[in-house]
Amino acid sequence: MTITDMTALQLAEAIRAGRTTAVEAAEAMLANIEAKDKKYNCYVTVDAEGALTQAREVQARIEAGELDGALAGVPVAIKDNMCTAGLLTTCSSKILYNFVPTYTAEAVRNLQRAGAVILGKTNMDEFAMGSTTETSAYGATRNPRNPEHVPGGSSGGSAAAVAAEECFFALGSDTGGSIRQPAAYCGTVGMKPTYGTVSRYGLIAYGSSLDQIGPLTKDVADCAAVLEIIASHDAKDSTSIERQDTDFTSVLTDDVRGMRIGVPNDYFGDGLDGEVKEAVLAAAKTLEEKGAVVERFDLSLVEYAIPTYYTIAAAEASSNLERFDGIKYGYRTGEYEGLHNMYRKSRSEGFGAEVKRRIMLGSFVLSSGYYDAYYLKALRVKALIKRAFDDAFARYDVILGPVAPTTAPRLGESLADPIKMYLGDIYTIAVNLAGLPAISLPCGMDGNGLPIGLQLIGDCFQEKKLIQTAYTYEKARGAFPAAAGEVE
Numbered sequence: 001m002t003i004t005d006m007t008a009l010q011l012a013e014a015i016r017a018g019r020t021t022a023v024e025a026a027e028a029m030l031a032n033i034e035a036k037d038k039k040y041n042c043y044v045t046v047d048a049e050g051a052l053t054q055a056r057e058v059q060a061r062i063e064a065g066e067l068d069g070a071l072a073g074v075p076v077a078i079k080d081n082m083c084t085a086g087l088l089t090t091c092s093s094k095i096l097y098n099f100v101p102t103y104t105a106e107a108v109r110n111l112q113r114a115g116a117v118i119l120g121k122t123n124m125d126e127f128a129m130g131s132t133t134e135t136s137a138y139g140a141t142r143n144p145r146n147p148e149h150v151p152g153g154s155s156g157g158s159a160a161a162v163a164a165e166e167c168f169f170a171l172g173s174d175t176g177g178s179i180r181q182p183a184a185y186c187g188t189v190g191m192k193p194t195y196g197t198v199s200r201y202g203l204i205a206y207g208s209s210l211d212q213i214g215p216l217t218k219d220v221a222d223c224a225a226v227l228e229i230i231a232s233h234d235a236k237d238s239t240s241i242e243r244q245d246t247d248f249t250s251v252l253t254d255d256v257r258g259m260r261i262g263v264p265n266d267y268f269g270d271g272l273d274g275e276v277k278e279a280v281l282a283a284a285k286t287l288e289e290k291g292a293v294v295e296r297f298d299l300s301l302v303e304y305a306i307p308t309y310y311t312i313a314a315a316e317a318s319s320n321l322e323r324f325d326g327i328k329y330g331y332r333t334g335e336y337e338g339l340h341n342m343y344r345k346s347r348s349e350g351f352g353a354e355v356k357r358r359i360m361l362g363s364f365v366l367s368s369g370y371y372d373a374y375y376l377k378a379l380r381v382k383a384l385i386k387r388a389f390d391d392a393f394a395r396y397d398v399i400l401g402p403v404a405p406t407t408a409p410r411l412g413e414s415l416a417d418p419i420k421m422y423l424g425d426i427y428t429i430a431v432n433l434a435g436l437p438a439i440s441l442p443c444g445m446d447g448n449g450l451p452i453g454l455q456l457i458g459d460c461f462q463e464k465k466l467i468q469t470a471y472t473y474e475k476a477r478g479a480f481p482a483a484a485g486e487v488e
Contacts, residue, residue: 002028003020003024003025003028004028004029004032004165005165005482006168007168007217007218007219007221007222008071008074008168008169008217008218008222008225008226009070009071009221009222009225011025011073011074011168012069012070012071012072012073012074015059015062015072015073015074016062016068016072021055021059021073022055022056022058022059022062022072022073022074022115022117023052023055023056023059025055025073025074025075025117025168026051026052026054026055026075026117026119027052027055029051029075029119029165029166029167029168030046030048030051030052030119032164032165032166033046033119033120033166036144036164036166037164037166039142039147040141040142040144040147040160040161040164040166041123041138041139041140041141041142041157042077042122042123042141042157042158042160042161042164042166043077043119043120043121043122043123043157043161043166044080044088044090044092044120044121044122044123044124044136044138044157045080045087045088045090045120045121046119046120047087047118047119047120050087050118051075051117051118051119051120054117054118055073055075055117058072058073058115058117059073061115062115067114067115069114069115069229070114070225070228070229070249071111071114071115071116071169071225071226071229072114072115072116073115073116073117074115074116074117074168074169075116075117075118075119075167075168076111076116076117076118076119076167076168076169076170076171077118077119077120077121077122077157077158077161077162077166077167077169077170077171078108078118078120078121078122078158078170078171079121079122079124079155079157079158079170079171079172079173080092080121080122080123080124080157081124081127081128081173081203081204081206082105082107082108082121082171082173082202082203082204082213083101083103083104083105083108083202083203083204084101084104084105084108084118084121085101085102085103085104086100086101087100087101087118087120087121088100088121089101089121089204090121090137090138091124091126091127091128091204092123092124092125092126092127092135092136092137092138093126093127093137093350093351093352093355094137094331094349094350094351094352095324095326095330095331095346095347095350095351096324096329096330096331097137097330097331098329098330098331099329099330101202103202104202105199105201105202105203105213106199106201106202106232106234106236106237107171107198107199107202107203107213107230108171108202110229110230110232111171111226111229111230114229116229119166119167122155122157122158122160122161122170123136123138123139123141123156123157124136124153124154124155124156124157124158125153125154125156125178125354126351126352126354126355127204127206127317127321127355128153128154128155128173128175128178128206128211129154129206129317129354129355129358130153130154130354130421131152131153131154131177131178131181131414131421131422131424131425132150132151132152132153132156132409132411132414132415132421133150133151133152133153133154133155133156133157133160133182134150134153134411134412134414134415135153135352135353135354135355135415136157137352140411141156141157141160142160142411143160143163143185143186143408143450144160144163144164144186144483145163145185145186145187145408145449145450145451145483146408146448146449146450148410148411149185149407149408149409149410149411149450150185150408150409150410150411150414151163151182151185151186151408152181152182152183152184152185152186152404152408153178153181153182154172154173154175154178154182155170155172155173155174155178155179155182155190155216156182156185156186158170158171158172158179158182158216159172159179159182159183159185159186159188159190159216160182160186162186162188162216162217162218163186163187163188163482163483164483165482165483168218168222169215169216169217169218169222169226170215170216170217171213171214171215171216171226171230172190172213172214172215172216173203173206173211173212173213173214174190174192174211174212174213174214174432175206175207175210175211175212175313175432176207176210176309176313176425176428176429176432177192177403177404177425177427177428177429177431177432179191179192179214179215179216179440180192180403180428180431180438180439180440180453180455181403181404181424181425181428181440181453182216183216183403183440183441183453184403184404184440184442184451184452184453184455185404185407185408185450185451185453186408186451186483187442187451187480187481187483188216188217188218188442189215189216189217189218189219189220189222189223189439189440189441189442189470190214190215190216190217190223190439190440191214191215191223191227191437191438191439191440191463191466192212192214192431192432192437192438192439193212193213193214193227193231193437193463194212194241194435194436194437194460194461194462194463195209195210195212195239195432195435195436195460196212196239196240196241196435197212197227197231197241197243197246197437197461197463198212198213198214198227198230198231198232199213199232199233199234199236199237199240200212200213200237200239200240201234201236201237201240205316205320206313206316206317206320207312207313207316207317207320207432208239208316208320209312209316210309210312210313210316210432210433212432213230214227214230215227215230219474220252220439220441220467220470220471220474221249221252221471223439223467223470224248224249224251224252224467224471225248225249227246227248227463228246228247228248228249231243231246231248232246243461245461245464248463248464248467250464251464251465251467251468251471252467252468252471253468253471253472254290254471254472254475254476255290255291255468255472256287256290256291256292256468256469256472257290257291257292258291258292258293259287259291259292259293259397259398259465259468259469260292260293260295260395260396260397260398261284261287261288261292261293261294261295261396261397261398261399261400261469262295262296262297262299262392262395262396262398262399262400263281263284263294263295263296263297263399263400263401264296264297264298264299264302264392264399264401265296265297265298265299266298266299266300266302266303267299267302267401267402267427268281268401268402271405271423271426272402272405273405273406273407273446275407275444275446275447275452276402276404276405276406276407276446276452277402278444279443279444279446279452279454280400280401280402280443280452280454282443282444283400283443283444283454283473283477284400286473286476286477287400287469287472287473287476289476290472290473290476292469294400295396297392297395297396299388299389299392299399300388301381301384301385301388301430302426302430304381304384304385305385305426305429305430305433306422306423306425306426306429307378308378308381308382308385308433309425309429309430309432309433310358310361310422311361311365311374311375311377311378312375312378312379312382312433313358313362314358314359314361314362314365315362315365315366315375315378316362317355317358317359317362318358318359318360318361318362318363318366319362319366321351321355321359324347324350324351325343325346325347326342326343326345326346326347326350330350331346331349331350332346333345333346333349354418357418365378382433382434385430385433385434386433386434386435389430389434389436389457389459390459393458393459393462397458397462397465397469398456398457398458398465398466398469399456399457399458400454400455400456400457401427401455401457402427402452402453402454402455403427403428403440403453403454403455404424404425404427404428404453405423405424405426405427406424407446407448407450407451407452408450408451427455428455431457435460436457436458436459436460437457437458437460437461437462437463437466438455438456438457438458438466439455439456439466439467439470440453440454440455441453441454441456441470441473441474442454442477442480443473443477445481451480454473456469456470
């Protein structure tokens with residue numbers, strides 16, 4: 001097994017045992033990035049010099065006995081909407097083309113404290129608005145499973161970097177499925193934790209009540225280890241929650257006997273690809289054979305999740321993106337007449353089409369005369385969706401379903417029809433509206449060799465049940481084929 005074949009936990013153990021070093025791991029990843037990233041475009045910024053400096057410092061601390069954590073010395077990629085002091089942070093937008101923060105996001109700082117080595121910042125849909133990583137101002141990311149297909153979004157660069165072995169694990173952010181869906185499309189593991197479990201300090205906001213940082217990894221054990229490190233209470237984030245149950249690696253056990261798993265009928269109706277349906281139901285059967293009690297049930301309100309989500313998310317986006325005005329930082333238009341004209345031209349030239357679309361939608365639903373009709377109504381439906389999940393979790397430990405209606409579409413297909421792209425989020429967005437945790441992991445391949453994702457949803461603060469269920473299924477499934485990784 002080469003260094004790049006290892007999982008994050010295997011690499012960290014090899015570094016501790018002296019079989020390799022943090023420097024050798026960083027050099028191997030940087031070589032892979034150099035060889036592959038022209039094809040896949042996973043990164044916006046690669047900090048080769050900084051990564052090697054970090055690796056040398058971490059290696060010295062490991063050898064001195066100061067660092068012995070589960071991920072010490074392991075190279076990681078960070079989604080480009082998390083601030084990193086001294087390192088370009090663009091949100092894949094022209095309007096932040098030159099923004100270098102003076103501080104670092106708390107989740108990233110937690111990784112640094114644990115000895116992880118930051119390789120660079122990954123490509124994403126502009127300001128996390130999109131489901132394909134094609135709205136980036138720095139070009140589309142390609143799926144390492146098949147470069148003619150999208151990697152998903154908005155954390156597509158992070159998922160693709162893990163799949164292409166251009167990092168050992170990555171951080172993404174999930175507003176409506178933006179970790180789980182690219183994980184499904186690229187054949188990796190991705191987890192969206194309970195809202196408030198991971199600090200949002202330093203995460204450039206899209207939808208503040210929906211956003212949550214989480215890991216993208218090669219397997220479930222790595223996912224648990226990363227989540228254990230990044231989960232922390234943070235006084236700098238008013239939505240951060242103090243938890244005492246974040247020892248997530250303690251539940252990596254192959255056992256679901258007696259676990260009650262609900263399978264919503266609503267997730268298996270019209271619009272779901274036949275191969276996806278077959279693979280997800282086969283995964284449910286596997287868990288049943290391992291001792292879980294699997295039942296079909298009606299979740300209800302699924303049809304209202306998409307309009308509710310896009311109303312709330314767009315409203316919050318229009319407010320959050322108001323700060324990008326060409327005055328304080330970022331892009332400013334070259335020629336203008338007066339302050340108002342400068343605002344208008346800077347934002348018109350700096351934002352891409354999808355971001356403008358959502359800002360306009362958000363401004364509309366918040367405007368006088370429409371606030372009650374749209375935004376307040378969406379908040380009421382959000383509460384009803386949470387209540388429907390509460391009722392479900394009174395009966396079940398875990399809800400099982402697909403991540404997306406299809407496998408990864410071809411490049412260009414989704415952007416041609418934005419409504420179709422929005423409908424692709426139907427199985428993921430309700431989780432964010434209700435603040436729940438959910439995990440995505442591969443459960444099969446379609447006829448074209450593209451991965452199919454299985455989604456497990458838990459009640460608030462029940463990540464351990466999800467990790468245990470996912471780990472049990474992963475062990476029963478066996479090793480999932482790696483991306484071919486052929487480079488022309």
